Amino acid sequence: MNCDFVLTTCPYCGCGCNFYLQVIDGKVVGVVPCKTHHVSRGTLCIKGWSAHQFVHNENRITEPLIKKDGKFEKVSWDEALDYTVRRMLEIKEKSGPDSFGFLSSAKCTNEENYLLMKISRGVMGTNNVDHCARL
Amino acid sequence: MIDKVRQIISDLLDRGEADAVLALANEHGNVQPYLYKKGDSLDNLVLWPKYSMGPIVQSIQNADPALKLAVVVRGCDDRALVELAKRNQISLFNVRIIGLACTEAEAKECACAHPYPRSIDVGDKIDGIVSSDELAEVSGKDYGGRLQFWKDAFARCIKCYGCRNGCPLCICEDCVLEDDAWVKAGEIPPPFPIFHLIRAYHLSDKCVECGECQSSCPMDIPLTSLYAMIREEFSGLFDYMPGADEDRKSPLVTSLEEEPIREGTA
Numbered sequence: 001m002n003c004d005f006v007l008t009t010c011p012y013c014g015c016g017c018n019f020y021l022q023v024i025d026g027k028v029v030g031v032v033p034c035k036t037h038h039v040s041r042g043t044l045c046i047k048g049w050s051a052h053q054f055v056h057n058e059n060r061i062t063e064p065l066i067k068k069d070g071k072f073e074k075v076s077w078d079e080a081l082d083y084t085v086r087r088m089l090e091i092k093e094k095s096g097p098d099s100f101g102f103l104s105s106a107k108c109t110n111e112e113n114y115l116l117m118k119i120s121r122g123v124m125g126t127n128n129v130d131h132c133a134r135l
Numbered sequence: 136m137i138d139k140v141r142q143i144i145s146d147l148l149d150r151g152e153a154d155a156v157l158a159l160a161n162e163h164g165n166v167q168p169y170l171y172k173k174g175d176s177l178d179n180l181v182l183w184p185k186y187s188m189g190p191i192v193q194s195i196q197n198a199d200p201a202l203k204l205a206v207v208v209r210g211c212d213d214r215a216l217v218e219l220a221k222r223n224q225i226s227l228f229n230v231r232i233i234g235l236a237c238t239e240a241e242a243k244e245c246a247c248a249h250p251y252p253r254s255i256d257v258g259d260k261i262d263g264i265v266s267s268d269e270l271a272e273v274s275g276k277d278y279g280g281r282l283q284f285w286k287d288a289f290a291r292c293i294k295c296y297g298c299r300n301g302c303p304l305c306i307c308e309d310c311v312l313e314d315d316a317w318v319k320a321g322e323i324p325p326p327f328p329i330f331h332l333i334r335a336y337h338l339s340d341k342c343v344e345c346g347e348c349q350s351s352c353p354m355d356i357p358l359t360s361l362y363a364m365i366r367e368e369f370s371g372l373f374d375y376m377p378g379a380d381e382d383r384k385s386p387l388v389t390s391l392e393e394e395p396i397r398e399g400t401a
Contacts, residue, residue, distance in 0.1 A: 001199040003155075003170040003191075007162070020167050022191070024198045032191075033301070033351065035184045036165045042184075043353035046295045 001025055007034060011107040012047040019044060021052055028055045088124070097125035105132045139257045140207060141177045143233055148173040153205035153231055157188060157195070170195070182207070183241060187347050189215035189303035193225050205231040211245075211345035213252035214378025215303040218341055221384060224306055236260050245346045246270070246359060253379075270360045285361070289331055291354040292324040298358055299334060301351030304341040304377075335361060339369050340385040343378040 005020035017040035022030040031052050035042035054060070064080035065072040075083075091099055102120040104113045113131070120129035140158070147153040148171065160169035160179040168186050171177065188206050195204060208216065213232060220227045236258030237250035246267035251260045266274075273284055299305045299312060311317050311333055318325050318333075325331075344366065348358040370376055373386040 001195070001202060003195055003198075005167045005169065007165060007167065018165075022194065024194060029194055030190075031300075032168065032186065033297075034165055034167070035186065035350070042350050043297060044295065044351075045293065045353065049296060049300050 005032060010040075010044070010048045010051055012051065013106060015039060017044055017048050019048060019051070021055075028052045092124060098128060100124050100126050101128040101130070102126075103130055103132060107132075136257055137180060137182055140182065140233065140235065141180055143256060144171060144177060144180070144205070144207075147205050147231065147233075152203070154203045155195075156205040156207070156233075157191060158207040158233075159183075159186060182235065185209055185212070185241075185245075185345075187215065187301065187303045187345060188212040189219050189225070192216065192230065193219060196225050196229075200226070201229065203229050203231070205233055207233045207235055208252055209235050209237055209241075210247065210249050210251045211343050212303075214249075214343035215345060216378075217253075217381050218304055218343055218378040219306070220381065222306060222341075227381070233257070245344075246363075247344060247346070248363075249344065249376075267360065267363075269357050270363050273357075273360050274364065285331075286327060288356045289327050290324055291356060292330070293354055294323050294325045294330075295353060297351035297353065298348035298356075301347035302338070303345060303347065304338060304343065305334070307337070331361070335365055338362065339365050340373075340375065340387045341377050342366055 002023075002025055004023045006023055007018060007020055010017040010019065018034040018037035019040070020032040020034055021028050022032055029052070031044070031049055033040060033042045033044050033048070040048075063074050064077055066075045066080060066083055067073075088100070100120070102116055102124075104116045108116075117129050120126055144156045144158065147156060154172070156171040158169055158171060159166055159181050160171075161181045162169075162179060166181055166184060166186075168188070168191055169179075171180075188208055189212060192204065192206060195202065206212070206216070213234060216225065216227060216230070216232070219225045232252065232254070234252035234254050234256045236252070236255045237245075237247065238258070239261050241247075242250035242261060242264055246264050246269075248263035248265065250263055251258075273281060276284060296312070299310065312325075312330060313320075318330055342362045342365065344359070344362065346359045348362070349356070352358060366376075375383070375386050377385070
């Protein structure tokens with residue numbers, strides 16, 4: 001059997017607490033706060049303590065899906081991305097850049113959020129970009 | 136000291152006396168629990184800061200009950216393992232304990248009264264810390280002063296459940312602190328004093344003075360002082376120390392016939 005401890009940053013708020021995910025034979029089984037980390041120093045809030053619980057939730061979508069004839073079907077990443085790009089360009093052509101809104105997430109890193117802003121402003125040409133806390 | 140621990144670990148793995156050894160490692164500048172196997176480098180082995188080993192042993196045994204496991208333990212870990220075994224949470228049958236005595240500085244940091252395991256493989260036994268400054272400050276107050284002290288301390292609680300989650304002996308599957316009848320969901324701070332007294336009562340015959348509750352607390356509530364006072368009361372009543380003796384069951388779970396207080400029973 002394998003038991004690993006994987007250091008990670010809490011996916012919830014922006015404080016940057018660190019903890020270990022305890023992984024036994026590929027399954028995340030618990031959270032162990034990192035005692036030497038300078039931000040959290042072995043302490044967590046209730047969200048950090050529960051951060052492992054959603055990992056293996058059966059309601060999570062693990063593969064790309066496209067709705068075909070009113071039903072979601074599993075597709076490859078290539079197909080999903082090609083479809084998304086094609087539809088976004090069509091909609092931009094027809095209805096203009098401000099027909100888009102981009103919603104980012106507190107679970108992303110700063111850099112990922114920056115990139116979504118870049119797509120929104122730089123590629124699509126709209127200022128309609130916000131984050132999940134305002135949903 | 137650490138070289139001796141390295142030697143013991145590599146001997147156990149090489150001779151096949153253990154399939155894996157649970158200890159601590161410094162990986163990229165942070166210290167984490169680590170399960171060493173045969174052939175792993177022991178260069179990254181460290182002994183401090185301590186992590187609570189009891190719950191990790193429990194999760195490993197849940198996944199693989201037959202694994203021959205060795206664990207580097209300090210006094211508090213040793214007591215936690217004994218207490219967990221007594222309560223059928225783990226089995227010590229397949230567990231080889233590598234006992235590590237705490238240094239004076241380490242004992243001071245934890246304000247630990249018993250900084251040594253039952254049997255010491257590495258280090259020298261030192262006397263425990265009798266009382267911390269904080270404990271002396273609280274115990275010196277009169278009843279009203281103490282009540283105010285705890286009222287102020289618990290008013291800071293953000294109900295993160297860190298004290299419960301970090302505690303190696305908080306083992307109830309359904310925790311009453313998540314039961315709306317006792318503690319209403321969504322209210323912070325939790326009701327005084329019931330939230331913390333439920334835990335204190337549950338831990339009165341289990342607390343092994345590891346200090347994980349306090350070190351897990353983001354609001355610096357001096358929980359180790361509270362539990363030191365409870366332990367003192369409890370040992371005064373029953374002459375019992377949690378985790379000290381594998382064969383002696385808690386006076387709160389033995390049958391009334393074996394109870395030290397036996398007036399009125401047949």
